[in-house]
Amino acid sequence: MASYDQISKNNWRYRISLGKNTETGKYEYISKTGFKRKSDAKHQAEMIERQLRNGDYIAPSSSTFKQVAEDWIKQYANDVKVSSVRAREKAIQHAIQHFNTKPIQTIKKHDYQRFVDDMSIQYSKNYVDSIVASTNMIFKYAYDMKLIRVLPIEGIKRPKKKVSVEELEDSEIHKKFLEKDELFQFLEVAKNHHSPQNSFEVFTTLAYTGMRAGELLALKWSDIDFENNIISITKTYYNPNNNKKHYQILTPKTESSIGKISVDPHVIQLLKYYKVNVQDTWKNELYVDNNFVFTDVNGYPLVIKKLSIWIQAIMKKTDITNKHISTHSFRHTHCALLIEAGVHIKEIQERLRHKDINTTMNIYAKITNSYKKDASQKFSKLMENVSKELF
Structure with missing residues (x-):
């Protein structure tokens, strides 16, 4: 059960007990202040308690995209060949450069869509496929680790790149094999x-x-x-x-x-x-x-x-x-x-x-x-x- 306290005027706090931590022996709590009314604090607390009961509560985290990406590549390297790791490292550098120290919990679908659009303008379809597939793995890892509640990668649309006449002619001229x-x-x-x-x-x-x-x-x-x-x-x-x-x-x-x-x-x-x-x-x-x-x-x-x-x-x-x-x-x-x-x-x-x-x-x-x-x-x-x- 949550408890509620008025810290000051227009400032209510909820506090939810998680019980005693078996490793530390200390009681742990989830709390938040800044609610103007008790009803606002209660509404938020009940939602958190429901998430705790359903096992889908995500604790607030300041982990940045870069930190999560680095953790993921270390884990990924345990199961694949070094050449595969090298390819993934190259691909995710674009995402790391784009999101960098942005907390991963704050990255929304529209942020990711903007990233995909930007990559699609700069690089070939095959390379963008590699970048997107690798970056998706990072978000899925964050989801599995309960760092994010929602996957921002779902429903992302890949823009269709318009090919000019010159590009079509160039692709015909510069063939990549020998007669x-x-x-x-x-x-x-x-x-x-x-x-x-x-x-x-x-x-x-x-x-x-x-x-x-x-x-x-x-x-x-x-x-x-x-x-x-x-x-x-x-x-x-x-x-x-x-x-x-x-x-x-x-x-x-x-x-x-x-x-x-x-x-x-x-x-x-x-x-x-x-x-x-x-x-x-x-x-x-x-x-x-x-x-x-x-x-x-x-x-x-x-x-x-x-x-x-x-x-x-x-x-x-x-x-x-x-x-x-x-x-x-x-x-x-x-x-x-x-x-x-x-x-x-x-x-x-x-x-x-x-x-x-x-x-x-x-x-x-x-x-x-x-x-x-x-x-x-x-x-x-x-x-x-x-x-x-x-x-």
Whole structure:
């Protein structure tokens, strides 16, 4: 039961006993002053007592959004890979910067909507998805910890970003994968006009398998079945700081990422030749031999930044223009060429080890120009007789 006291004129207080704290042995209370009338204090006290009975009372807290976010990321780090933590940390920095020392209990739905709107103006849809998903986790954590009564994230609307004609044209021009003839030109330069002795092997393997760059750099010779032309994917390379001596070999992103890839026998022979005639010649007393396939001359796995530098150097020696090629582009290239070869979408999903076929379908939308032309030619041939009659 609550008790009520008049502290001074127009200033009433309610006081609710919570009983004795078993740990401290002291009695605890919830109290509040500042009510003009006793009836006002009573109304508030009865609401608090009802919340206590229902188990949904939220004690006043001065915890800031930043403090709660930092607590959440520590807990989150206990159950996931370091690469996932790194991605979440990057995403929530935007929310921390926006809300910072604002008490989390004072953040309302309209505050969060303003934040989402602001992010949607500044960044791409995919990146905003990551920011919003990560920030939502913080609020859900606060809700579970009984720091907030209501989730401000519910009912938030994502503004539809209007795309200009220039942006549409730009997205068509700057494709992120190589056509078949462009891939040939790229690999020809890597083989004959690029000084690193294993760049041709690196990019050929990426293009012919569709594996992720992290999976490629984690490959060990024991992962390659030379007899059956199969490469096993069981791990991924993680090195956000690109320090060749400080890297981690982690389990793949998802269970579906683990698998075996059938590889063109020519690629297997290329790797076998590279091992004997290139990598083995580097082995001396300074060579760190951990059985990795793609290493520098000292035996350390190549860093992804190095591959990116190689890509830019090779691209400058080709006639390929208006392309933004990255290590991941070879995965998209592999997918596009599989589509051009007529491989069924389900087989492509299994080969690329996509957990969700929608991911494969999204890449399908980036199909190569040559395949589009081929489809048009096939349709024209099919409709040839009809066209002659009509046109």
